[in-house]
Amino acid sequence: MKIELSERFRSFKPFLFEELYRKERAERARGKDIISLAVGDPDIPTAxxxxxxxxxxxxxxxxxxxxxxxxxxxxxxxxxxxxxxxxxxxxxxxxxxxxxxxxxxxxxxxxxxxxxxxxxxxxxxxxxxxxxxxxxxxxxxxxxxxxxxxxxxxxxxxxxxxxxxxxxxxxxxxxxxxxxxxxxxxxxxxxxxxxxxxxxxxxxxxxxxxxxxxxxxxxxxxxxxxxxxxxxxxxxxxxxxxxxxxxxxxxxxxxxxxxxxxxxxxxxxxxxxxxxxxxxxxxxxxxxRLVPPIREKFKARAEKFCKGLTEAGWKFTKPGGSCFIWAKPPVKRSSIDAVYFMLEKASVLTAPGSGFGKYGEGYVRFSLTEPDKKLDETLRRLKSLDWGN
Ligand SMILES: Cc1ncc(COP(=O)(O)O)c(C=O)c1O
The missing domain is CATH 3.40.640.10 (Type I PLP-dependent aspartate aminotransferase-like (Major domain))
Structure with a gap:
């Protein structure tokens, strides 16, 4: 019997970042030290x-x-x-x-x-x-x-x-x-x-x-x-x-x-x-008592990351909250090209803005839910990345 799935179900596309994760796995398999800032999953342990x-x-x-x-x-x-x-x-x-x-x-x-x-x-x-x-x-x-x-x-x-x-x-x-x-x-x-x-x-x-x-x-x-x-x-x-x-x-x-x-x-x-x-x-x-240290941690990360991104030539509006930075790369690129470029050249995985909708095109989302050391290393890699023209 051929299993027919419903039309409504079929209108769901496979998870958008699947292809990206496949590339990430391939890069890791090649021994690359990948830093993933693609998802918003807090690294801080529960109290x-x-x-x-x-x-x-x-x-x-x-x-x-x-x-x-x-x-x-x-x-x-x-x-x-x-x-x-x-x-x-x-x-x-x-x-x-x-x-x-x-x-x-x-x-x-x-x-x-x-x-x-x-x-x-x-x-x-x-x-x-x-x-x-x-x-x-x-x-x-x-x-x-x-x-x-x-x-x-x-x-x-x-x-x-x-x-x-x-x-x-x-x-x-x-x-x-x-x-x-x-x-x-x-x-x-x-x-x-x-x-x-x-x-x-x-x-x-x-x-x-x-x-x-x-x-x-x-x-x-x-x-x-x-x-x-x-x-x-x-x-x-x-x-x-x-x-x-x-x-x-x-x-x-x-x-x-x-x-x-x-x-x-x-x-x-x-x-x-x-x-x-x-x-x-x-x-x-x-x-x-429990929440201010968590908020302060994300705020400190956002401030440091924004400063570093500016130095690396990125353009963005400073966030008022959340654990994300939504930014445009130093050189005009489609979101997906920018994300693949950073993955291949800097071993940094981010989320392409176009994955969040058509008005996200041109943006990249960085998630600050990784330890400070990894965020510092990300900035170091981004600052030495040559985007060409
Ligand atoms: C905007 C937004 N709403 C809701 C959720 C879901 O959160 P929860 O873990 O409570 O299901 C997320 C998770 O990333 C989110 O980004």
Whole structure:
């Protein structure tokens, strides 16, 4: 029998960086000392007290039973308390907070509870690719919204064609932004919420990098009065506490959306291991002590890397947060040519901007999630790289 996969599934292309990783493996096989700054996977270990808490929780028999899909009360209560301290916002832990198996999981599932066949979802370009996943699988349509450097990598709402807006139900955004490192101000969010309310568009703001800010604390869109009528926000423990492998995220905001997403998930998964949820609850409780050293580390890396890149002739806007530098090489090259050139001539692997969307063409993304020594060595290699003309 010939196995026929679904049309929707077939519309997914193989992972974009696969060919790049194949080249990287080939270079390594030739004995090259490759430094990979292609993915954003923090090198900093999870704090020992979080690990110790998890070990203790694993031993408890009660945690060996099924968890509750929306997350255990201990974690949801700590999340509510944290948002109160951090943003001055009250979220009821029962219907305005739901735990996710990493924020990526909730991001991929949200379109299923919002979109009907043919409804539009606005997605930034360049983008974190998972925003597209749920839209494609639920039969929605995608309209790409450019993030241009001249606009601070923020969507120009006035430029989105009204005939698309009229058919749009959902808009994914992400600040501090991957891949550009840009931030959004509360003023921008105010305009966005006003626009969303006027046009009946649901906003899904992805705050995965909200604690990796370099200047002022990144605001929550939900701080805007009335935002809760139209918006949810996704959070992640992956970068905030360097817990990417533990897989915990959460969604807060509009209760109808939070509860609908939870109801869908009740039919798909049974939530993350309670032992891990309790470890994240501890992380949130001690957030103000645990997070500043992580933030400072990424800030110091960003400052040093920006200085080095400037000396190596690269052009970029300094990031306001995240663990990425989004930059153009000293000589005009397509993203993919620049990435292959650096891999072959300097044994440095980076992510091609064009892989994040057409407006990423010409850029390269450096991820600062490798130890300082490797970042220093990267800069040394880039400074001695001759790009020709
Ligand atoms: C913008 C953005 N959102 C969400 C995620 C997913 O994070 P999580 O580990 O919580 O699934 C990532 C991961 O790299 C990301 O870059």
């Amino acid at each position: 020992p007290e979080i690990v110790a808490c998890a070990v203790n929780e694993v031993r408890k028999g009660a945690n060996h039973r099924y968890p509750n899909t929306k997350g255990n009360e201990n974690l949801r209560t700590e999340i509510s308390a944290w948002h109160k301290r951090r943003h001055g916002l009250n979220f009821h832990h029962n219907d305005e907070v739901s735990i996710l198996i990493g924020s990526k999981e909730g991001i991929a599932h949200l379109p299923f509870v919002v979109l009907n066949e043919g409804d539009y979802c606005l997605i930034p370009d360049p983008t974190y690719p998972t925003y597209r996943t749920g839209v494609v699988l639920s039969g929605g349509r995608i309209h790409d919204v450019p993030l241009e450097e001249k606009n601070g990598f923020l969507p120009d709402l006035g430029k989105i064609p009204q005939k698309i807006v009229d058919r749009t139900k959902l808009f994914f955004l992400n600040y501090p932004n991957n891949p550009t490192g840009a931030g959004a101000t509360l003023e921008y969010y105010r305009d966005l919420v006003k626009w969303a309310r006027k046009n009946n568009v649901i906003i899904a703001q992805d705050a995965a990098y909200c604690e990796i800010y370099f200047d002022k604390p990144a605001p929550s869109i939900l701080e805007v009065p009335g935002a809760r009528d139209v918006a949810v926000e996704f959070y992640s423990s992956s970068k905030t506490y360097c817990m990417a492998g533990w897989r915990i995220g959460w969604v807060v905001g509009n209760s109808r959306l939070v509860c609908a997403l939870n109801q869908l998930k009740e039919n798909i998964d049974s939530g993350p291991f309670n032992a891990i949820q309790n470890a994240v609850a501890l992380a949130l409780k001690h957030h103000e």
